[in-house]
Amino acid sequence: MGVSLEQRFQGCLCGLAVGDALGGRFEAQSAEHLRQRFSNVDSLINYVTDEIWYTDDTQMTIAIAEVLADHGEILEEPLCAAFVANYVPSRGYGRGARMVIEAMEDGEDHRAVARKHFPGGSYGNGAAMRVAPVGLIFQGNSEELLKQAEFSSLPTHVHPLGIEGAQLIAAAVAYVTKTTSFDRADFFSYLLSHCQSEDHRAKLAAAAKVELVEQLAKLGNGIEALESVPTAIASFALTPDSYTETIGNVILLGGDTDTLAAMAGAISGAYLGIEGIPARLLKHLEESAKGRSYIMDLAKRLFQRHQET
Numbered sequence: 511m512g513v514s515l516e517q518r519f520q521g522c523l524c525g526l527a528v529g530d531a532l533g534g535r536f537e538a539q540s541a542e543h544l545r546q547r548f549s550n551v552d553s554l555i556n557y558v559t560d561e562i563w564y565t566d567d568t569q570m571t572i573a574i575a576e577v578l579a580d581h582g583e584i585l586e587e588p589l590c591a592a593f594v595a596n597y598v599p600s601r602g603y604g605r606g607a608r609m610v611i612e613a614m615e616d617g618e619d620h621r622a623v624a625r626k627h628f629p630g631g632s633y634g635n636g637a638a639m640r641v642a643p644v645g646l647i648f649q650g651n652s653e654e655l656l657k658q659a660e661f662s663s664l665p666t667h668v669h670p671l672g673i674e675g676a677q678l679i680a681a682a683v684a685y686v687t688k689t690t691s692f693d694r695a696d697f698f699s700y701l702l703s704h705c706q707s708e709d710h711r712a713k714l715a716a717a718a719k720v721e722l723v724e725q726l727a728k729l730g731n732g733i734e735a736l737e738s739v740p741t742a743i744a745s746f747a748l749t750p751d752s753y754t755e756t757i758g759n760v761i762l763l764g765g766d767t768d769t770l771a772a773m774a775g776a777i778s779g780a781y782l783g784i785e786g787i788p789a790r791l792l793k794h795l796e797e798s799a800k801g802r803s804y805i806m807d808l809a810k811r812l813f814q815r816h817q818e819t
């Protein structure tokens with residue numbers, strides 16, 4: 511039986527959360543260290559025998575999904591309120607993101623903080639890591655998709671590369687959500703048609719040429735959008751039929767493992783649906799107030815919103 515659209519919504523949010531939570535165990539470790547610990551993806555996946563906890567990637571995705579489920583579009587004020595309501599610093603936020611959210615919390619001029627904390631704004635991957643729900647909701651309208659991905663970035667990420675990283679992940683999620691039989695060349699040409707900057711175009715062109723897992727590392731494993739968004743996209747395109755390979759291969763790159771696996775996991779889950787995520791991994795996702803059941807329910811609410819509009 512085919513994968514239903516509702517299963518894809520659930521697969522996307524849960525795929526992101528599981529990737530984030532598993533990757534979060536290894537954030538900032540080196541590839542060499544991880545390769546010594548885990549000889550292959552299976553040994554990494556089998557390592558999960560107890561509860562895994564998600565990080566800021568999932569927490570900020572939940573905020574965006576809540577706003578979309580409630581309003582059907584990204585609105586600045588509700589989004590900032592949702593970032594604040596979901597903020598738990600111990601989940602491990604980026605330096606800039608933390609300062610912006612704390613300014614929101616304190617009623618300070620958070621827009622000025624977002625503009626000035628880094629020269630030209632943040633080009634971190636924080637906007638890309640949380641944008642997947644935008645791809646689900648706006649899958650049918652490219653222009654709106656790009657605009658809404660930008661709106662979802664702006665409270666914290668005003669640098670064009672930070673915004674474009676989010677637009678590319680949203681576009682990737684939108685594309686696979688509508689796809690039943692994955693065509694790699696068509697996927698990359700769709701993404702290139704949603705991409706303005708020479709920097710991201712060059713990285714995407716390199717990603718399109720990756721045909722072996724060993725070639726993924728050259729795309730990067732860093733905290734900047736440009737050093738992680740094309741890598742996550744390439745990992746999915748390499749193993750579209752396996753959720754565990756898609757997240758496992760990027761976690762074994764080391765570096766920003768939670769975010770690489772969150773982005774790759776969101777795309778993979780949107781393609782394969784919730785059934786594509788091994789039940790034994792999903793069952794270990796934290797069952798806190800906004801844990802597995804909440805995320806599943808949020809995906810249903812998002813799906814209902816999508817059907818209404």
Ligand code: F2R
Nearest residue numbers: 602603604605606607628629631632633634635636766769
């Ligand atoms: N930050 C982490 N993990 C490390 C800390 C976890 C630890 N447990 C703890 O809290 O102590 N992970 C999360 O951060 C990444 C997303 O970051 P985001 O939201 O983009 O934040 P930020 O600060 O805006 O950007 C990240 C870094 O990129 C560099 N950078 C960005 N723009 C820059 C610019 N214009 N010039 C120079 N550098 C720039 C800076 O180093 C930023 O700090 C995810 O990995 C998420 O999991």
Ligand code: MG
Nearest residue numbers: 565566567768
């Ligand atoms: Mg994180």
Ligand code: MG
Nearest residue numbers: 606607632666
């Ligand atoms: Mg930031």
Ligand code: MG
Nearest residue numbers: 766767768769
């Ligand atoms: Mg990270």
